[in-house]
Amino acid sequence: MTRQAISQSGQTVPRATPEVEVHVRGISTQYFECATPATWTDHVHATHELLWGARGVLTVEADGGFFAVPATLGLWIPAGVVHAVKSTQGTGFYCSNIDGQVVPHLAERTVAVTVPAAAQELLRHMSAYDMEDSLRAGSEQVVVGLLDVVDARPMLLPMPTDPRLELIARALLDDPALDRSLEEWSAEVAISVRNLSRLFHKETGMTFAQWRIHARVRVALGLLAAGYPVSSVSRRVGYNNPSAFVQVFRKVMGHTPGWYVSSIKAGNHHSLAGTE
Incomplete structure (x- = not known):
């Protein structure tokens, strides 16, 4: 991400049978520590974006809604979706960019996802260490496979x-x-x-x-x-x-x-x- 200037029951949304094969070509992850309030004005990425591990107040405007990204969930923003991001002073968060073909429920709209501990550790490890190509490719597939879509209504404000x-x-x-x-x-x-x-x-x-x-x-x-x-x-x-x-x-x-x-x-x- 380049700087420019949930169901009330909490149940995971059932997955439909994938209509396309998941193929991840690459994942890059950065950690942002905002010592002062920060704003990323309307922008768009050619890759999918996953915001996760938020500590503090992180908000996103996308798909006609205002999302408050909590510490316990991630926000998946599909490639091509215009969005803006704001954070307050002292906020920290991870931003992972995913290049690849994903299943429809991740490709169509901005959604809330669980980012389990295993996925978080893999993302951190891949950003910090060199890995053999086949091992990295397998790890990237695993990360995307671990993400589960949940109802975003509790974090979404129209x-x-x-x-x-x-x-x-x-x-x-x-x-x-x-x-x-x-x-x-x-x-x-x-x-x-x-x-x-x-x-x-x-x-x-x-x-x-x-x-x-x-x-x-x-x-x-x-x-x-x-x-x-x-x-x-x-x-x-x-x-x-x-x-x-x-x-x-x-x-x-x-x-x-x-x-x-x-x-x-x-x-x-x-x-x-x-x-x-």
Whole structure:
């Protein structure tokens, strides 16, 4: 990646019988450590891209959605898909570029995938050491074979495309603690409250209030994964009362922030959508 400027049940999505033979021609992996906030503006790759091992707040815009990439899952971005990436200060993550022919469920759209420990170690090893050609080729096939697609809904936030709504959405993602009312936003973007409400639901499938709650939770996922305490996260995403934040988080995600943090520490790859 060149710098420029999940099912509520948590079950793995069943694989269809591959229509093409998987053939990996090469994998390269880099680790990015962001000492300051970083942005990779809209760009595209000729190879597939896998973002994984995120520590901190890593977000991706692709295929009309906003993905908050958690520590427990990876995000697969197919070759040719335009995407933008942002990270906050102190964020670290791996980026693997995969050149090859893959099965349709990895080639068609941006998806969340599990990246098990075995795949992670192979990717790190291949990036650090020389390997005999046949051994490397076999390892690359194994890595792709270990990736399982999971439902990305818990980490996906639909983004509006209307420029007025997009301005509001980006402002709330940049500062989820903003507490402007729908009336205040309608005045800012010069649209009636009624039309703003109608457009938001049409373009995102959510009311404005629902979308803002989901945006706050998506940002909170990264902050929790980065090690911030629940009390601090609740304030940073707009809740002065941590109990209110916990209640909202549990309603959206199906479990509490404490459960999510414990699952990350335990290496649970389905911690985005578990149940207590």
